[in-house]
Amino acid sequence: MTPVPTPAPVSNFLRTIIDNDLAQGRYADKRWAGKPGPASVQSQGDADPARIRTRFPPEPNGYLHIGHAKSICLNFGLASDYQGACHLRFDDTNPEKEEDEYVKAIIDMVQWLGFSWHYGDEKNCYFASDYFDYMYQFAEALVQADLAYVDEQSADEMRATRGTLTEKGTNSPWRDRPADESLRLLREMRDGKHPDGSMALRAKIDMASPNLNLRDPVLYRIRHVPHHRTGTRWCIYPMYSWAHPVEDALEGITHSICTLEFEDQRPFYDWILDHLADLGQLRRPLPNQHEFARLNLSYVITSKRKLLQLVREGHVDGWDDPRLPTLAGLRRRGYTPESIRLFCERLGVSKADSRIDYSVLEQALRDDLDPKAARSVAVLDPIKLVLTNYPEGQTELCHAPRNPHNPDAGQREFPLSRELWIERDDFREEPPKKYFRLFPGNTVRLKYGYIIRCTGCIKDENGKVTEVHAEYLPDTKSGTPGADSVKVKGNITWISVGHAVPAEIRLYDRLFTEAHPDAGDKNFLEALNPHSRHVVQAWLEPGTVGSADSAWQFERLGYFVADREDSTPEKPVINRTATLKDSWAPQK
Structure with a gap:
């Protein structure tokens, strides 16, 4: 389980409520028998050792999504910060839609995010059906x-x-x-x-x-x-509106934190608990409900019904499809628990609804991975580069940092030879203005290698370039005294043809072309992005697959991860998690 860092608490209205409740001793008389129960059970317990009790109460009728992550981080985070307990509770009161598969998936995702429902010797994982x-x-x-x-x-x-x-x-x-x-x-x-x-x-x-x-x-x-x-x-x-407050009371919850759509239900919540307490069924002090704004993320849908429709109709490849906003999908795409927690922390907590652009989530991922992701090189759209003056059959090693932010990570090494794979976009026979990569007569640096001068290209019968030719300048290898003897503006990545590792790379983009695909009465299926997944056969730097790393920053391309379902050392399948910068941002 990934340890959860303890950031400095950020003030918000929920913390103010909790601070006031604790200062006033609102729950000082609360008892806890070590298990959920009515007044007859809790009255026999000792003073509750948990200063507060919160809960995360999903219904097991689907997989958790990014919206749930905000509630998970909030409820478990507050309990941790206030030396309290957070319960995981499954609101399984609707048997027509609930399955054990979803229970297991929810447990998996809460743990993956780095949270635990254990408090001392307590294992606070419960089901509404326990209380029928x-x-x-x-x-x-x-x-x-x-x-x-x-x-x-x-x-x-x-x-x-x-x-x-x-x-x-x-x-x-x-x-x-x-x-x-x-x-x-x-x-x-x-x-x-x-x-x-x-x-x-x-x-x-x-x-x-x-x-x-x-x-x-x-x-x-x-x-x-x-x-x-x-x-x-x-x-x-x-009914949920009846079960929810009862479950909270049985579990000794102090602060029942839910999203704003339940604000109108709060009077009924209080009515139920007050009358059951008056009837001797529940022990005071009673839980109190507080509402916060839910997470609305652009370019996704989070309705479980609509997500289920996408899965069942085959628009995506299951609940963990990397294009979905489900936590399982985000994990498979390469998002880390730390990046999602960072994203939720940056959002803060308020009572005002707003829609967050998807780029904010991607930036949290970049900020998390940049200082720790191993670097490597991949060529997604390869064209062969031949160094015509480099001896045939000769190879030599080049070196580069595993991570430029972490010198302790050491160096990686890879061979350079006469024939290299480069990105097709790194050559232009007739370059546009301010194009500093390969074109006839221009010089560029092979990153971590030599400076080369382009001498021409070979085309097929249709005029398509099939091979680029260049000459290397022998005394200009990176890391040697002559490295700076020739000044160039361009820098390109490359992989030795004889040593490159073939891989399938899945390039994922946003699932919808519209920021609000299900707003109003729109048919969200009409906004599906037909280019949300593009599969290419690519080449990887040798040593990438099979190392201790399973996630990388491929230089110039973005962040990538080995697919947790389909990738093997023999047949690598790599998912693009995010580009190096927001490719959807308006171009200046």
Whole structure:
């Protein structure tokens, strides 16, 4: 696991809230029995050793994406900074969409980012389904207190009577049924005696409330669907808005941090917890919900439904496709945990929604890798360069730093010979202005090698250049006394033909051509970039593959990584993570 650095805390409104709560002793009386539980369990515990408790509560219905990374870094980071605990909790209350595959993938990604849900001897990894018995117990308590009722309206009828932002809702005809009758029907729902959609348990709050979330929200619905952990034991499942606060309270969460779309749900969150505490089901002090702005990144979509559509319809090659904003995809593309944490740290925390340009994420990657990535050379679009005056069959070693920022990394060495691969773009028979690379009569330096003078080229019958010719200047090798005897403006990379290693290189670009591909009513599929992946057969500097490194900066080209699924030492497959600079920036 990558260790998480401890940067100097940056002030934000959440830290201010936590500082005030701790200063006022808001959670000084909180107890913790070493495990989640209701008042009867927590009252037997000692004072909670964790100063605060936060949680990261994903639903296991897809792979985590870059938006989740912000929440992960925030919740685990705050817990660490305040000597607290952060729980990993799976909100698995929707059995139709949840799978064990997603549970394993989420665990993998949280650990990959460098975080742990362990706190002392505690292993705080939980599932909402662990609490189904407690949730049902609490539901019966609400019914018996006449705070909830079983409604026999259909979903459409409930929707029609809910009202609008400008019109009050209408009471259900079942709202005033006796509590013992609702309790009997709830138990029948639990026992599978009623079909899907025929009944629902609703909280009894206020159908005239200006907040639509308080107009008798549904607590339980009937679903005869097997659950990935509980099987067929349950056929009623809690709604997320009911389960979420209950889970927080059972786990002793102090600060329930979520994104702004849940702000309107906070009054219902508080209503549930206050009434359950009044009924003796939960122990005070209770959790408090706080909202922050979610991460909106340009040129990507983060809707799990739309990501699933991309995967299932074959627009991408699975959840870990390097073009996706999933953490699995970013990892496969070559993003490091440190770069993603740096990105999230730079974003900060606010309550104002904004859209971050994708280039900010790429720059975090460059800033992380530049001081530590091993250097090497690759030629992606090769053309042969022949040094016509270099002896046939002769080779000599050239040297270059493994990383110019880290002298302790040492030197790498590679052979120079008569025939070299260079980038096709490094030769122009008729160069444009300010072109300083190879053209007839011009001199350039072979980087880390000799200065050469271009003497011409060979073309095929279609006029395409197939071979470039040049002469080397023997006394100008880099690192020797004559290296500066001839001044040149151009510098090109190269690889010895006889020593080059063949490799497949996948050049990835943004998956969408539009910054906001799913804004409004747009069909996001129409914005797919047809050039988001380009595969080339390239040549690598010898010694690149098979070294201890699996990620490199290929000089002049960008940052690359060996594909974690397809690459082998015998058949290297390399992914481009990012170019050396933002290739989408406006050109001046």
